[in-house]
Amino acid sequence: MAAGEAADGSERTRTADEHPAISDGPAPLEAPERRQLDVVRRFGTTGSLVLAVGAIGAGANPVVNPIAGARLIGLPARMPTVAMACAWLGMMMVVIAWLWLGKLSWPGRERMVSVTQLARTVVMWALPLALAPPLFSTDMYSYLAQSEVAARGFDPYTIGSIHALGAEHPFVSNVPNIWRDTPSPYGPLFLMLGQALSPIIGDNVVFGVLLWRVVMLIGLAAAVWAIPRLARRCGVEPVAALWLGAANPIVLFHVVSGMHNEALMVGIMLAAIELGLRWQTVPGTVVTGVLLTIAGAIKPPGFIALGFFGIYVVLRRGGRFSDLFKVAGLLVAVFLATMTVITLASGWGLGWIETFDVPNRVKTFMAPLTAFGMTGGGISMLLGLGNHTDAMLAITKVIGYAIVAVVCLRMLWLAFRGRVEPLAAMGITFLALALAVPVLWPWYLMWAVVPLALSTNDNRFRITAMAICSAVSLLVPPTGAGYVLRVYQIPLAVTAALIAFALLLWLVRGKVPWPWSPRGRVRSATS
Secondary structure, eight states, rough: OBBTOOOOSSSSSOOGSSOOOSSSSSOOOOOOHHHHHHHHHHHHHHHHHHHHHHHHHHOOOOSSOTTOOOTTGGGGGGGGHHHHHHHHEEEEEEEHHHHHHHHHHTTSSOOOOOOHHHHHHHHHHHHHHHSSSSOOOOOOHHHHHHHHHHHHTOOTTTTTHHHOTTTTTTTTTGSSSHHTTSSSOOOOHHHHHHHHHHHHHHHHHHHHHHHHHHHHHHHHHHHHHHHHHHHHTTOOHHHHHHHHHHHHHHHIIIIIIOOOOOOHHHHHHHHHHHHHOOSHHHHHHHHHHEEEEEHHHGGEEEEEEEEEEHHHHHHOOOHOOHHHHHHHHHHHHHHHHHHHHHHHHTTTTTTTHTTTGGGGOOTTTTEEEEEEEHHHHHHHEEEOOOHHHHHHHHHHHHHHHHHHHHHHHHHHHHTTTSSSSHHHHHHHHHHOOOOOOOOOOGGGHHHHHHHHTTBBBHHHHHHHHHHHHHHHTTTTTSSSSSSSSSSSHHHHHHHHHHHHHHHHHHHTTTTSOOOTOSSSOOOOOOO
């Protein structure tokens, strides 16, 4: 049950700033547990280093790998099977280290790691990936190409990078073929940021990747700053929220290494809500509305946060319908004014609305409704009824967006009536969006996991999220795509990685907090 939810559904929830701070938190770790934490930290850091080495030969590297010819550091690029094995081994090591860390961060324990200890652990695990070649996705090359399109004066919402820059441009050559002739699907403010960075980057792919990674890490830092503070407001243990929301392998793999702009969207969104709950004034609400609109102008799902922050403001004012209409009018005005300024400043009009559907060009069975539509199309062909896959997908897409609209309105109503914490309601809405859209990627799960991690004490959610994040973290191959002409190497690499992983687990036996370890008992008085 979400933090602040009434047991009988009749009591109105308190606003986030009315939740008492967690003052009687768990005690610090004792010496044996600190030794376990040291082993977990080193194990995860070693896994991150091994993954970084594997990235040189098995990551989402540029078409022309700039370090492939180097005598020592380029060795993994000349040994692709070994690089693959290193990448898979590093992934498994980071995931299991995260699970061990979760044992020391689980809410209700008598002794837990501190926020500082956990934050330092995240830095230790993230640093090798921040300095290594990209992994798990080639989207960062699309960022570079589409930003260059904007910098050259073209409209990125009407022309693809190959037509604006040419096929031989170093940025375009690294963009997958399916995305070279498509307009940009990203928000206008994100492209305006790229437009400003492009003159600094020039045509240097490596420097461009590193500069964009710094930008994404700034967004992640904003999220790390906001998560424990919002968790305290919601009556959730800050360490547990940070463990699930920031130390998560999906964050390490797809935000730090893969550099997806969810980092900026979520970071600005959470920081804005925290600041808005501190500044309990009309100017503070306006500033927060501007920041949340900026988050949506980077990636459109961020706009959803405006409504749920508005519920906080309404409840703080008394929760009357008159308050609801006044706050809604204020935030709508702020949204329209901010987007008008951004639209006029960009000079691209409202083209981003028309290209919002561009990512749906990819069909993946990871998206439940798309899988249903593709399965239905396949069955129709087997029955001799013709290929109706496209028609099925068109229907499931409409159904998916209708589900999202219904869930969003329902969660807004429940939050307004005091039955669900607004941040938890926002997380549920994001989860519905991630699962109902035609395309689902692992990093989309962070839209929901982060706000839910800091707003609910439900262990069923925490256990489910832990299991799903662990499994999903291992689904996407290190290259972010298929191993063209190298599929035969995968069984060899995975087998070698599993053997090495089993050996490492044997070496650390008895030194890490296994889930069935009797140490660090859970306090019975905790919900």
